[in-house]
Amino acid sequence: MNPIEQISQQFTAQKYKLTPQRAAIVKVLLDNEKDHLSVEEVYMLVKNTYPHLGLATVYRTLELLSELHIVEKMNFGDGVARYDLRDDNHAHMHHHLICHVCGKLEEIKDDWLLELEKRVEREYGFTVTDHRLDFKGTYNTCQRTGCKKDKACKAVS
Incomplete structure (x- = not known):
């Protein structure tokens, strides 16, 4: 379908x-x-x-x-x-890398938090139904080249 x-x-x-x-x-x-x-x-x-x-x-x-x-x-x-x-193939939303220099947004499809969810359920009696994780930072290429959001940047391509 x-x-x-x-x-x-x-x-x-x-x-x-x-x-x-x-x-x-x-x-x-x-x-x-x-x-x-x-x-x-x-x-x-x-x-x-x-x-x-x-x-x-x-x-x-x-x-x-x-x-x-x-x-x-x-x-x-x-x-x-x-x-x-939303992706029906995954129980949760995917995660993101967000560069505050060039503005690039990249998706991480792997769910790295399953073990943490199990621990939260065990220790707190709380069942996680969804989560989202965003990593904010700077790509190495942006740090080296000093690119800006309004200029061409190697990390964006």
Whole structure:
């Protein structure tokens, strides 16, 4: 089953419809999965398919996708809400490396916290259902070259 069909089933299970406009927004997220798009970026990309679609519709759809646990709404410290599709193949969201010099954001798909979750459950009687971990720092190449967010940087490529 393709991702759009899976998401359509999730909508139906929660008594919502995956309208063509919502499907176009989901397709933009799928096509740009590694980019962690903001609402405005999704809006600009979806306008190619639906030029009359309003920014408010994109906001509402992304909020609904977040409520339905189809996307994860996140903020990486820059004040911008970004959206990341959840992956059914993993029990938890993936982790991120965020360079505060060049702005590069890289995903870590491995779940390094399973042992910690088991310990938390054993010692505190608390079952972790999800977690997210962001590492903030600087790539070695950024430290050596002194690159900036507004300039080309070797770490970004």
